[in-house]
Amino acid sequence: MKSTLSRRNFLHTTMGVAAAGLIGMPASSVRAQQIPDPAMKDSTPLNLSFGIVGVGMQGSGLLREAVTIPGIKCVAACDLYDERHTLSKEIAGAGIRTTRRYQDLLDSKDIDCIIVATPDHWHKKIVIDAVRAGKDVYCEKPMSHSIADGAEMVKAVQASGRILQVGSQVVSSPLFIKAKEMIAAGKIGKVSLVELAMGRNDPNGAWTYPLPPGLSEDNVDWATWLGDTPKRPLDPVVFARWRSWRAYGSGIAGDLMVHLLSGMQCALSLSAIPDRAVASGRQIRYKDGREVPDLHLVLLEYGDMIVSVRVTLNTETPSVSRFMGSHGMIEIGSRLTWTPQLGIDLKPSYYDGGFPSAMRGAYEKQWHAENDAVIRKLPAVDNVEIFESAPSMDGRSSHLKNFFTAVQNRTPVEEDVVFGHHAAAACHMTNQSYYTQRAVTKEMAL
Numbered sequence: 001m002k003s004t005l006s007r008r009n010f011l012h013t014t015m016g017v018a019a020a021g022l023i024g025m026p027a028s029s030v031r032a033q034q035i036p037d038p039a040m041k042d043s044t045p046l047n048l049s050f051g052i053v054g055v056g057m058q059g060s061g062l063l064r065e066a067v068t069i070p071g072i073k074c075v076a077a078c079d080l081y082d083e084r085h086t087l088s089k090e091i092a093g094a095g096i097r098t099t100r101r102y103q104d105l106l107d108s109k110d111i112d113c114i115i116v117a118t119p120d121h122w123h124k125k126i127v128i129d130a131v132r133a134g135k136d137v138y139c140e141k142p143m144s145h146s147i148a149d150g151a152e153m154v155k156a157v158q159a160s161g162r163i164l165q166v167g168s169q170v171v172s173s174p175l176f177i178k179a180k181e182m183i184a185a186g187k188i189g190k191v192s193l194v195e196l197a198m199g200r201n202d203p204n205g206a207w208t209y210p211l212p213p214g215l216s217e218d219n220v221d222w223a224t225w226l227g228d229t230p231k232r233p234l235d236p237v238v239f240a241r242w243r244s245w246r247a248y249g250s251g252i253a254g255d256l257m258v259h260l261l262s263g264m265q266c267a268l269s270l271s272a273i274p275d276r277a278v279a280s281g282r283q284i285r286y287k288d289g290r291e292v293p294d295l296h297l298v299l300l301e302y303g304d305m306i307v308s309v310r311v312t313l314n315t316e317t318p319s320v321s322r323f324m325g326s327h328g329m330i331e332i333g334s335r336l337t338w339t340p341q342l343g344i345d346l347k348p349s350y351y352d353g354g355f356p357s358a359m360r361g362a363y364e365k366q367w368h369a370e371n372d373a374v375i376r377k378l379p380a381v382d383n384v385e386i387f388e389s390a391p392s393m394d395g396r397s398s399h400l401k402n403f404f405t406a407v408q409n410r411t412p413v414e415e416d417v418v419f420g421h422h423a424a425a426a427c428h429m430t431n432q433s434y435y436t437q438r439a440v441t442k443e444m445a446l
């Protein structure tokens with residue numbers, strides 16, 4: 001009797017999952033539901049002026065996107081490389097101010113907020129100076145260049161009361177926001193395992209970018225670009241492909257894995273530094289003087305949940321985030337697929353093949369008497385649901401819109417300084433584990 005009751009209770013608690021059905025259909029035969037972009041629903045009128053620091057590959061994309069948002073105006077752009085002043089004016093108009101000194105932007109009364117898209121080794125100083133100067137900041141990922149830098153940034157931002165949004169735009173993607181709602185509603189039960197993966201297979205994807213022609217000390221302030229890293233002569237390879245050196249970048253962990261982890265933190269409403277990181281990695285294809293691996297396999301432990309991450313620059317594979325729980329799975333690739341599971345027996349156990357016939361017959365009779373009525377009541381409908389968002393919704397425009405709306409209304413952002421610190425910290429622990437060839441605990445890393 002006791003066991004029957006507890007099974008009923010269990011079924012009752014899983015009815016949300018049961019409602020999605022028992023009878024399987026292949027995902028390909030299920031029509032996808034379209035999800036609108038939540039950020040675009042907010043119609044708060046915006047009236048803000050911003051400046052941008054770092055107008056290279058990512059900064060130029062952010063600038064192009066930001067100036068299309070109604071009510072948002074760029075008034076100044078800062079870069080150490082003069083050609084990027086020309087580029088900034090091409091994008092935002094000849095009337096904007098340009099400078100090599102980001103401090104000029106911080107001193108400007110007509111600038112409400114700034115976007116920071118410099119290499120990683122400059123994030124901390126610019127962010128801290130900016131919030132102390134009273135500016136709200138959109139800072140590119142990975143937020144920090146070390147765990148200690150991240151902790152300093154958290155302190156400074158919190159003490160200033162300013163807003164900081166970190167630039168892992170995936171957290172504003174409708175698919176991840178949908179996953180967050182579904183997981184919070186218990187659609188897959190308790191999540192114990194997450195698999196994250198992505199892969200590229202082209203030199204461009206491995207940061208072998210074209211070198212800017214004519215780069216010289218006349219058109220770039222190289223001494224400032226180096227910041228507090230060791231002095232070295234101007235090298236166009238380092239200028240363009242800085243991700244390959246630990247002094248400026250954070251390897252494939254900080255460059256790519258951080259996006260996967262930010263999506264995971266968003267979907268799970270989780271903001272924490274992992275308890276332990278174990279990373280394997282290799283330099284397989286790109287032996288071009290870089291200091292970082294081109295392949296990583298990583299295990300991260302968060303309480304009783306384990307996360308496996310695979311990032312490679314040697315084979316093109318889809319980006320996938322798979323959340324596995326006691327009541328099913330949510331997989332996000334180019335769309336979101338929810339596969340509910342009951343996690344219960346629907347027929348007598350095959351273990352009874354080891355019972356002689358009388359014993360087997362009695363066991364099966366009792367099993368059916370205890371379970372059949374409940375199982376019959378479960379509706380039989382499709383057992384997967386698929387959600388899609390418009391192809392253009394990679395999250396970047398929504399993420400910028402979320403930032404500007406937060407600045408205007410003084411409301412929280414999707415990806416604040418603590419969230420960004422935690423996602424970056426997991427990447428720094430991964431690198432520490434890879435370089436020391438040891439598991440790294442939170443206590444060792446902090």
Ligand SMILES: NC(=O)c1ccc[n+]([C@@H]2O[C@H](COP(=O)([O-])OP(=O)(O)OC[C@H]3O[C@@H](n4cnc5c(N)ncnc54)[C@H](O)[C@@H]3O)[C@@H](O)[C@H]2O)c1
Pocket residue numbers: 053054055056057058059078079080081084100102117118119120122140141142167168169224225239240255
């Ligand atoms: N969110 C994304 O999907 C995404 C994509 C690419 C890059 N990023 C991030 O954006 C940042 C920039 O990457 P990138 O590929 O655009 O680099 P980049 O080298 O193309 O551009 C960086 C620019 O910053 C300038 N700069 C460097 N130090 C400066 C300083 N102190 N003051 C002013 N300007 C300075 C450089 O001159 C350069 O023009 C990195 O943190 C990177 O991880 C994010």
